[in-house]
Amino acid sequence: MQEVTFGTVLWMTSAAFLTVCIFSFLYRDNPLYRFAEHLVVGVSAGYWIAILYHTSLTDLWIEPLGASISAFSQPGGSFAAKTGMLVVNIMPGLIGLLMFSRFYSKTSWISRWPIAFYLGVSAGVALPLFLQSFVVRQVAANMINPSDIFGAMAADLTILFSYGNITFLFWQGFGELIIVVGCICGLAYFYFSAEHKGIMGGAAKVGIWVLMIGFGATFGYTVMSRISLLIGRFNYLISWVSAIGDFLRI
Amino acid sequence: MAVSFWQKVMDIDRRWIYLVIGIVTFVPILWYIGMPVKVTPEVKAVFDKIESLPPGSIVMVPMEFDPATAAELEPMAKAVVRHCFARNLKVMTTAFMIDGVVLVERDLALVAAEYGKEYGKDYVYLGYKPYMQIVLLNMGENFRKPFPRDYYGKKLDDLPMMQGVNNYSNISCIVGINATSGADYWINYASGRYGAQLALGVTAVMATDYYAFLQSGQIFGLMGGLKGAAEYEKLIGRPKDVANRSMDAVSVAHVFIILFIVIGNIAFFATGRQKKV
Incomplete structure (x- = not known):
């Protein structure tokens, strides 16, 4: 077992104290809660800067820039290639620095350039793949051959009545049927160019039920998620008490 | 009245x-x-995939969680890494949530020590880089483009495990442990663009959103929240670990x-x- 030092106990106690500070909000808003909240924001900002500097800025910009400056100052090699590398490595830094123009109202408009650059690149990279992964593949997954669905259900019933065995193929087919019907009805609910009457109205009504069942499942999972986080904190508080016990050799 | x-x-x-x-x-x-935990097919699929890999294969386990979501995802990540190490698979990890960078480092070191695994030979931690979608695309070409060095500042070429490992095609599968919309990026870029075999472990809040990708075959397995972690712990024969105890x-x-x-x-x-x- 790892030895519990005074430093461990000190840090664990700080974390336990901050946990209790955050929990105190459940009673009502109070200075301890606000202290913990502000501390998280402040510490996170400082931590992000340090991590970004050490894991991103140095190896992705400072080092390549230094290498290209060094290569540029060396004799020999293609001047055009060396200049090209230098420009390629200077540009990201320059574009990034433009973000700081936001600090002054008169120059803040310049910061739109790097934002526009980033948005343009992101949209260009994301759009074709997004359509493929989140639209085409999802639509294709709903195009299930009806003969597969009903064939699976019929096969299961045949086996059940002929041999008395359960294969669950029926439920597989039934599940696929629910996916197809649920998808069509869900889309019908969001189709506003036709009045929700007759077949359209019926489909839209089924669509609402499908959506509600989906929301219910999400709500259930959300409750589990929140309880899990509470358990995580309780587990931490128990380990803190245990660490103090180990430190004091109780 | x-x-x-x-x-x-x-x-x-x-x-x-x-x-x-x-x-x-x-x-x-x-x-x-000790209430019973039933293993679902979507979690079993992740287990079966890792179980089917020959020793020495590389499994990528990106861990995108922070202290706020660690309660759900940390047990899941540890269970997956334990399974990989127990099967003598190599593990490559990233941490695209900046608040979780140190947590991931600690967890990896802890589990590696349990199995006597050596850094650089049995597992590699690449750490954090901003703008995840660009990083994922670049990793599809070469891991060295977004990560010239690992989290500890070592060049990837100096790590024995990374010899000949260039991009997703050299990875047997990816089991992304994810608390953010970064899961979408893995589906979109690693799986969609480069055809990497992908499974996801997500927070319970996110789980319902990702069943659609399981049905469409874009991911081969899915673990949802603490329940998913408990199921995985049970599958690897550790039914008294933290997720199961919490159930x-x-x-x-x-x-x-x-x-x-x-x-x-x-x-x-x-x-x-x-x-x-």
Whole structure:
């Protein structure tokens, strides 16, 4: 077992104290809660800067820039290639620095350039793949051959009545049927160019039920998620008490 | 006029509910009951995939969680890495949530020590880089483009495990442990663009969103929240690890929440659905 030092106990106690500070909000808003909240924001900002500097800025910009400056100052090699590398490595830094123009109202408009650059690149990279992964593949997954669905259900019933065995193929087919019907009805609910009457109205009504069942499942999972986080904190508080016990050799 | 029982229920201070939920969650943590955890096919699929890989294969386990979501995803990540190490698979990890960078480092080192694994030879931690979608695309070409160095500042070429490992095509599968919309990026870029074999472990809140990708075959497995972690712990033969121990508390808390919902609805209808201010 790892030895519990005074430093461990000190840090664990700080974390336990901050946990209790955050929990105190459940009673009502109070200075301890606000202290913990502000501390998280402040510490996170400082931590992000340090991590970004050490894991991103140095190896992705400072080092390549230094290498290209060094290569540029060396004799020999293609001047055009060396200049090209230098420009390629200077540009990201320059574009990034433009973000700081936001600090002054008169120059803040310049910061739109790097934002526009980033948005343009992101949209260009994301759009074709997004359509493929989140639209085409999802639509294709709903195009299930009806003969597969009903064939699976019929096969299961045949086996059940002929041999008395359960294969669950029926439920597989039934599940696929629910996916197809649920998808069509869900889309019908969001189709506003036709009045929700007759077949359209019926489909839209089924669509609402499908959506509600989906929301219910999400709500259930959300409750589990929140309880899990509470358990995580309780587990931490128990380990803190245990660490103090180990430190004091109780 | 005397206030009815149901009106009193409607007027109850919500802090009493917080207190009850706190107590019923805390008590089962102290007294372990061991309620059964049923393994679902989507979690079993992840286990089976890792089980099917020959020793020495590389599994990428990106861990995108921070202290706020660690309670759900840390047990899951540890269980997957334990399984990989137990099968003598190599593990490559990233951490695209900046608040979780140190947590991931700690967890990896902890599990590696349990199995006597050596850094650089058996596992590699690439760390954090911003703009995840660009990084994922670049990793499809060469891991060295976004990560010239690992988290500890070592060049990837100097790490024995990374010899000849260039991009997703050299990775047997990816099991992304994810608390953010970064899961979409893995589906979109690693799986969609480069055809990497992908499974996801997500927070319970996110789980319903990703079943659609399981059905479409874009991911081969899915683990949702603490329940998914508990199932995986059970599969790897560690039924008394933290996720399984926590499932008692989850179950008891859920029973009480369902009770509260039922009582609240009865009270709502019994009091004539009066609008409360």
